Amino acid sequence: MPTGDADFIRAYLTESVEALTAFQSEPAYRQTMTAMADSIVTALRAGRKLLIAGNGGSAGDSQHIAGEFISRLMYDRAPLAAIALTVDTSVITATGNDYGYEHIFERQILGLGQTGDVFLGISTSGKSPNIIRAFDASRDRGLISIGFCGAVGGPMRDRCRHLLEAPSGKTAIIQQIHIVAAHIVCALVERAMFPRDAA
Known part of the structure; x- marks a missing residue:
């Protein structure tokens, strides 16, 4: 192992634990996740769906x-209606080629989104142009916008009904918090939609 690797690993794990501890200890995060789950449950019970998008690692998270x-x-339990807008390469490449990369999620929201759907936009920076445009399209189509970002929410703050800002400025740590939050939100939705199974 190269010199310094053990120190790097120790420091990274320490930073990761500190971020997760901050996430666990702040009541506002719990309130935000509960509110996100409530919005999704309301949409699903009304026959609507969850649409999700992000770039890079956040695309994988979607x-x-x-x-x-x-x-x-x-x-x-029964399946719950959710679509990642990051998987259709023909749609993504056609839109990127014909209109520009910043439109790849916006066009899908306008084509697939319905009033009452929920859009979850994920951006560690809080300012990804294609996610911001998707939020604007969601507003125009009557979707409920929720978001995951890092410690600096940026323009997402004005576009999300509920925004979870992970307590870190480092992309990898932010993404760790995002997937923990996503699992919690999904679990809350499961428990609300299928309470007998939750017991």
């Missing part, structure tokens, strides 16, 4: 989250 809703998280 697919991960959709998988938890469609398949299962904590226990067996």
Whole structure:
């Protein structure tokens, strides 16, 4: 192992634990996750769906989250309507080529979104242009906007009904908090939608 690697690992794990501890200890995060879950439950009970988008690692998180809703998280139950807007390469490349990369999620929201749907936009920086445009399209189409970002919410703050700002400025740590939050939100939705199974 190269000199300094052990120190790097120790420092990284310490920073990760500190961020998770801050996330665990702040009541506002619990309130935000509960509010996000409530919004999703309301939409699903009305026959609507959850749409999710992000870039890079957040694109992977979008697919991960959709998988938890469609398949299962904590226990067996019926599938819940969720779509990751990061998976259709033909739509993404056509839109990127014809209109520009900043439109790849906006066009899908305008084409697939319905009033009462929920859009979860994920951006560690809080300012990804294609996520911001998707939030604006969601507003125009009557979707409920919720978001995950880092410690500096940026323009997402004015566009989300509920925004979870992970207590870190480092992308990798932010993403760790995001997937923990996503699992909690999904679990809360499961418990509300299928309370008998939750017991």
